[in-house]
Amino acid sequence: MMTPTQPAVTGEAQSGWWPSKYGADDEAGALNEITPGKVLEAVRLVRRGRVYDLAHVLHQDIPAFPGRTFRQYLTTNYHQINRRHPDGGPEGLGRCGVNWIVEQITATQQMGTHMDGLNHLQAGDRTYNGFRLADIVEDHGTNRLGIDTLPQVVTRGVLLDVAAARGADRLPPGEVITVADAETALAAIGHDVRPGDAVFFHTGWGGLWGTDNERYAAGEPGPGLALAEWLAGHRVALTGCDTWSFGPYPPEDPDAPFAVPQLLNVRHGVVVVENLRLADAARGRLSEFLLVIAHAKLRGATSAWVAPLAIV
Numbered sequence: 001m002m003t004p005t006q007p008a009v010t011g012e013a014q015s016g017w018w019p020s021k022y023g024a025d026d027e028a029g030a031l032n033e034i035t036p037g038k039v040l041e042a043v044r045l046v047r048r049g050r051v052y053d054l055a056h057v058l059h060q061d062i063p064a065f066p067g068r069t070f071r072q073y074l075t076t077n078y079h080q081i082n083r084r085h086p087d088g089g090p091e092g093l094g095r096c097g098v099n100w101i102v103e104q105i106t107a108t109q110q111m112g113t114h115m116d117g118l119n120h121l122q123a124g125d126r127t128y129n130g131f132r133l134a135d136i137v138e139d140h141g142t143n144r145l146g147i148d149t150l151p152q153v154v155t156r157g158v159l160l161d162v163a164a165a166r167g168a169d170r171l172p173p174g175e176v177i178t179v180a181d182a183e184t185a186l187a188a189i190g191h192d193v194r195p196g197d198a199v200f201f202h203t204g205w206g207g208l209w210g211t212d213n214e215r216y217a218a219g220e221p222g223p224g225l226a227l228a229e230w231l232a233g234h235r236v237a238l239t240g241c242d243t244w245s246f247g248p249y250p251p252e253d254p255d256a257p258f259a260v261p262q263l264l265n266v267r268h269g270v271v272v273v274e275n276l277r278l279a280d281a282a283r284g285r286l287s288e289f290l291l292v293i294a295h296a297k298l299r300g301a302t303s304a305w306v307a308p309l310a311i312v
Contacts, residue, residue: 017267018130027149029118029128029269033196033237034155042156042290046311052281052289054200055113055307056209062112063213065244070107078102109303113275115238115295119145120302121258121265128269141300148297150271155237156197157291157310160185161282163204170204173219174250177201179230182223189287195235198291200273202282206242209277222247228260232268239264240273273308281310288312 018024022032056062060070079101082093091097110120118128119142125133127145136142162177163170165185171177182201186192193199201223208216220243223231228247231239240246247260264270273293290311295304 018126018128020129020269022269024129026129026269027118027145028151029265029271030232030235030237031151031153031269031271033235034151034153035196038156038196039154042154045156045288045290048312050284050312052284052286052310052312053307054276054278054281054310055305056275056277058112058305061213063209063217063244064111065217068108068111070111071105072107073104074101075104076101109298109301109305111275112305113273113277113307114303115147115150115271115273115293115306116261116265116303117145117147117150117301118265118269118271119300121262123262123266126266128266138300141298141302143300146298146300147295147302147304148299150295152295153198153238153291153293155291156194157200157289158186158189158191158193158197159200159202159278159281159286159289159310161188161202163202164188164282168204170207171221173205173221174248175203175221176224176248176252177203177222177227178224179227182227182230191288193231193234193236196237197234198238198240198273199231199236200239200276200278201241202278203242204279206275206277206279209242209275217244220244220249222249223260224248224252225260225263228263228270232264232270236270238271238273240276242276242278244275246272246274273306276308286310286312 020026079099082088082099085093092099122133131144136144162181162185203221205220222241251257261272292309293306295306
């Protein structure tokens with residue numbers, strides 16, 4: 001078993017984790033492991049045409065990290081203005097009387113089912129690949145490592161039902177998922193973890209979404225630091241849980257909050273997907289699948305809302 005390590009903080013003497021093995025200018029991180037051959041491997045997994053939607057519905061009442069909000073407003077003015085347009089009539093615009101409504105959204109994308117960019121977390125002032133945050137911040141976001149720099153994802157997915165492997169419906173908050181847990185769950189489904197894979201963990205915590213939002217957002221189980229190193233050592237492209245972050249909370253070390261996603265993002269460039277909806281997939285005994293995640297290419301953003309699709 002690998003020994004857990006934590007990301008370096010400040011100090012040039014501790015800069016051994018950059019430049020990235022993918023190159024000093026790389027912004028894609030471990031998604032570089034998804035090669036054309038990997039895509040073809042993943043596509044061959046589709047046999048039944050069954051699609052699992054792994055995203056929650058997004059709205060203002062979902063559980064959220066403190067300080068993050070979502071507001072959506074319906075705008076109906078053109079339903080009325082069209083009638084006053086020179087080409088309008090009593091029913092709307094044109095001879096066909098067409099009208100429309102739209103919505104406006106004010107929110108952070110760091111809530112709901114979303115994929116983090118590699119600019120989201122830092123160790124001190126350093127992001128993935130050693131970029132200094134002071135050098136990459138702009139009014140709109142960052143000029144490097146924004147979610148727009150990450151490739152779209154088509155790869156082999158593996159779902160590890162750790163809750164079932166532990167004989168539980170739901171792991172408790174702060175519970176650390178170990179390398180042994182991952183290996184036990186893998187043995188149960190008869191699969192392995194390969195370079196370029198997406199590895200998702202079902203903890204049962206997602207069952208609180210929409211039923212006890214306060215409890216859901218107050219803590220979570222998750223992979224520990226040793227398992228994070230194990231994932232990086234297996235060269236996974238991305239990972240995620242049915243939780244609001246990635247890693248146990250309260251954390252393994254009370255003085256090192258969010259050390260697990262920090263380690264994966266900053267040191268290894270492993271992308272994390274949060275708030276996955278995995279209960280249906282776990283009940284359907286989903287294990288190995290084609291994963292498709294197409295994210296909005298928002299310049300410099302720290303994340304994007306996604307609707308991951310697991311296809312078998």
